[in-house]
Amino acid sequence: MTPTAALEILTADALAPLRHGFFTRKGGASSGIFAGLNCGPGSSDMAEMVEINRARAAEALGLAPAALVTLNQVHSADVAVLEAAPPARIRADALVTATPGLALAVLTADCQPVLFADAEAGVIGAAHAGWRGTLDGVLDATLEAMERLGARRGRIAAVIGPCISQAAYEVGPEFLDRFLAEDPGLSRFFINGSGDRYRFDLPGYGLHRLRAAGVGHAEWTRHCTYGDEERFYSYRRTTHRGEADYGRLLSAIRL
Template sequence: MSEVEVFRSSILDRVPHGFLGRRGGVSEGEMWGLNTGYGSGDDPDLIAENRRRVVEAVLPDAQLATVHQVHSPTVVYADREWPHDERPKADAMVTDRPGILLGVLAADCAPVLFADREAGIVGAAHSGWRGAFGGVNEATIEAMERLGARRERIAAVVGPCIAQNSYEVDESFRERFLEVDPENERFFVIGPAGKPHFDLPAFALHRLIRAGVGEAETLRLDTYADSDRFYSYRRSTHRDEPSYGRQISVIGLPVR
């Protein structure tokens, strides 16, 4: 059995967290590895075992709270692990409850993990381009503040996601960003085929810094380019695969 691979950030030091890829799981076939997405069509028993391994690798005995992600700026408070068919529709969670592991799934979108260590408050956001553009990360910060966090103490990390070299978009996509702020031009380059390429992790990081968090960074890991480590919706689409796996990123507070 291969070991679960966990990517961590030094600015979230002392807070149980991890950005996980596909290594160390039990799923087979095109979704081999640590697939955690029930919506993928994978065997539910294998997904449950993969999720168990995630918890064991990051915060043993914790409850894993996930939501029904809909590419929104909606944030919910998590005080328990919701049954699969009762998950709220949202794209971010916050908690101050020890023993709750917040988990967001992605397969090219950017997972963002947040922590105010001093206040004992954490957050997790599923931040694809729609979420980042719509303010899901700012909404997560505001929800943490309502629990007693202070944004200048919050550390936030953008995890593995599709990188600019891999993220070709059309001109209407680019124009949507420029209409809101012409300075968003900095997040686009023209690729080899003459079409714009979007820098999702840089855009998410920019929004976090502009929101006033104390520390922020991106791990600079490209889900599309590294098929041995990560699932990728776009890569699976380009390969005409019938479905695709989802990796998970998690953060929580230990029980003292």
């Protein structure tokens, strides 16, 4: 079996016919706590292993590694509009383009990776959407940037990939208060946890923001990063175990 064939790539019919994928950790060159397809240059994994992993992902998408574009993610609502691959990683949390031959990619390990496409207009997007970025409007900002390139909001499909599920996402009362200050109706994305804790439905909230913004189609793949260690990296699982670091999952789409 070739290294590329060993990869596990989750796809969504809603994004067809565009080439895309939510890559799991299977089929990578990294070892130890990073075992698998760790694509995060910001991790403490060996740089050459990360490069091999990213090259395998790019090959699976039919591109050279230089055409696989990722960001310096900072949990913002900032969107970068690309006409070509940048010389260095841009500080933002979403990408959009109408340029064929580029793969827009985000890195996650519990946050939402969201891939967007208006196939008819030839406009795509990718967003890293944790709770903070989603609350601050990164998904809405991605849709707006796609529209500026000629996409139509009602035609855009948006798919949320593997992320932490409500069953695994326990938060404190101050977290709930931050959401209620934005909109008291957001309480519906919280259920009671243990003691004074709550469990937050991150993908449910992401779908709410997408649908409220008027996207044509929105779905979640329904994969939980925390609960499936064989397939996914998880920041929260690593934290609970006291491990030194964690791998990053790659999600990408191309024209």
